[in-house]
Amino acid sequence: MRTHIALSLLFGASAVFAGTSPLWLTHGEHRFTVSSSESANVVATLTHAPQVPPPIDRKKPAHVVVDIEVKEVVAPIAGDTTYTFWTFGGRVPGQFIRVREGDTVELHLKNAPENKMPHNIDLHAVTGPGGGAPRTFTAPGHQTELTFEALRAGLYVYHCAAAPVGMHIANGMYGLILVEPPEGLPKVDREFYVMQGDFYTAGGYHEKGLQAFDMQKAIDEKPTYVLFNGAEGSLTGPNALHAKVGERVRFFVGNGGPNMVSSFHLIGAIFDRVYREGGTSTETNVQTTLIPAGGAAIVETTMRVPGEYAMVDHSIFRAFNKGAVGTLVVDGDAAPNIYSTQTKDSLWLGSPSAMAPKPSKHDGDAMSSGARVFASTCAACHQQQGQGVARAYPPLAGSDFLMADKDRSIGIVLGGVQGRVSVNGQTYDSAMPPHGHLGDEDIANVLTFARNSWGNSGAPVTADEVASKRASGTPVVKVAQ
Numbered sequence: 257m258r259t260h261i262a263l264s265l266l267f268g269a270s271a272v273f274a275g276t277s278p279l280w281l282t283h284g285e286h287r288f289t290v291s292s293s294e295s296a297n298v299v300a301t302l303t304h305a306p307q308v309p310p311p312i313d314r315k316k317p318a319h320v321v322v323d324i325e326v327k328e329v330v331a332p333i334a335g336d337t338t339y340t341f342w343t344f345g346g347r348v349p350g351q352f353i354r355v356r357e358g359d360t361v362e363l364h365l366k367n368a369p370e371n372k373m374p375h376n377i378d379l380h381a382v383t384g385p386g387g388g389a390p391r392t393f394t395a396p397g398h399q400t401e402l403t404f405e406a407l408r409a410g411l412y413v414y415h416c417a418a419a420p421v422g423m424h425i426a427n428g429m430y431g432l433i434l435v436e437p438p439e440g441l442p443k444v445d446r447e448f449y450v451m452q453g454d455f456y457t458a459g460g461y462h463e464k465g466l467q468a469f470d471m472q473k474a475i476d477e478k479p480t481y482v483l484f485n486g487a488e489g490s491l492t493g494p495n496a497l498h499a500k501v502g503e504r505v506r507f508f509v510g511n512g513g514p515n516m517v518s519s520f521h522l523i524g525a526i527f528d529r530v531y532r533e534g535g536t537s538t539e540t541n542v543q544t545t546l547i548p549a550g551g552a553a554i555v556e557t558t559m560r561v562p563g564e565y566a567m568v569d570h571s572i573f574r575a576f577n578k579g580a581v582g583t584l585v586v587d588g589d590a591a592p593n594i595y596s597t598q599t600k601d602s603l604w605l606g607s608p609s610a611m612a613p614k615p616s617k618h619d620g621d622a623m624s625s626g627a628r629v630f631a632s633t634c635a636a637c638h639q640q641q642g643q644g645v646a647r648a649y650p651p652l653a654g655s656d657f658l659m660a661d662k663d664r665s666i667g668i669v670l671g672g673v674q675g676r677v678s679v680n681g682q683t684y685d686s687a688m689p690p691h692g693h694l695g696d697e698d699i700a701n702v703l704t705f706a707r708n709s710w711g712n713s714g715a716p717v718t719a720d721e722v723a724s725k726r727a728s729g730t731p732v733v734k735v736a737q
């Protein structure tokens with residue numbers, strides 16, 4: 257492996273030398289002479305998601321220096337699960353680059369010395385074979401330079417294209433570069449950077465610990481996680497985005513893939529304007545916009561009603577079972593003429609951890625991880641505070657039925673429940689689907705959490721108890737009364 261890298265490195269390096277003008281080899285003072293003498297030299301402001309660099313107010317093209325360091329980092333991908341991400345700039349997605357049409361971009365790609373792999377960068381904003389990749393093949397502890405002219409306005413994906421390309425992208429090596437039109441984009445009140453990606457871990461969804469990349473799942477296009485901004489919860493709870501009623505909000509949305517296309521949707525909002533596929537022509541009044549792998553879109557909406565808006569990949573199992581949810585919290589005065597205040601609590605508010613209820617006792621790992629499972633899985637029906645919905649979903653808060661039989665409650669989560677369930681004197685004649693796809697620990701924690709929240713108080717449930725119940729079969733629990 258090492259020898260192979262060394263060889264391809266040599267090859268990559270010689271390709272750079274053979275294919276470039278002498279100016280490329282000039283380090284230091286001469287580098288700015290590439291651009292026309294009048295144009296200014298600018299060092300690009302780069303931002304980590306969800307932040308976006310400020311709009312460009314220059315009236316003329318400039319020579320823009322972009323400095324990116326590739327870092328291979330271990331970071332949380334969800335809850336107590338970690339993953340070795342390969343990143344442009346230390347996080348997923350890579351730093352946002354903002355330039356103007358006509359700018360000459362001088363990009364420095366640095367590969368941190370402690371990294372294990374060579375990397376490069378292919379920017380879809382580049383005109384030329386390989387989009388920059390052949391000029392930037394960079395070994396750990398090296399840096400390379402690429403200069404290109406941003407010929408065309410648009411929102412473009414950049415990504416690593418070092419072999420195996422799919423693996424570098426699957427590990428998080430993508431980001432966005434915005435090439436603003438000469439007149440700039442219309443002014444808005446807020447801009448956000450959101451990028452979707454699919455991830456393939458050896459362990460299942462929410463399996464704890466450091467997870468290895470699973471090449472077979474990637475080839476089969478069966479992601480364990482589909483995420484916004486590289487981690488579950490990166491845009492929910494304390495990390496939710498914020499805006500105010502009356503504001504116009506613009507999202508620069510990219511999709512790194514490597515495999516999935518995104519059906520990007522903001523629940524409860526209509527996109528006033530979409531720059532479809534990141535190009536310059538716009539579409540109005542769009543509900544869901546399709547963002548291809550290796551593509552992007554600019555979407556804009558005006559916030560008129562306060563509350564929580566969930567952004568999702570509307571391939572909806574990805575949102576509720578693979579992590580692709582974010583929250584935009586909008587503050588301001590209610591607008592009952594647009595949206596009645598009575599029906600404001602819709603069943604869609606079940607974004608993970610956004611409104612996770614406060615544990616009342618048994619603080620600790622089981623409670624906090626149980627709260628996460630509850631928010632992402634159970635709250636969609638039983639509601640954020642376990643209060644249920646009249647005639648549809650029984651409450652877990654204060655439920656005599658839940659607290660009467662611990663073993664039965666494990667069976668309910670594993671196999672689902674049907675029949676006439678009587679909770680605190682109210683009868684529910686409905687059905688709950690099985691949740692056996694959750695791991696033993698998740699089920700134990702969510703039940704421990706439900707049995708000790710909102711006034712409930714009971715013995716914790718252990719993963720072993722769930723495992724032995726599972727081993728004895730998981731039939732649907734039938735309640736006959």
Ligand SMILES: [Cu+2]
Nearest residue numbers: 375416418424
């Ligand atoms: Cu790479």
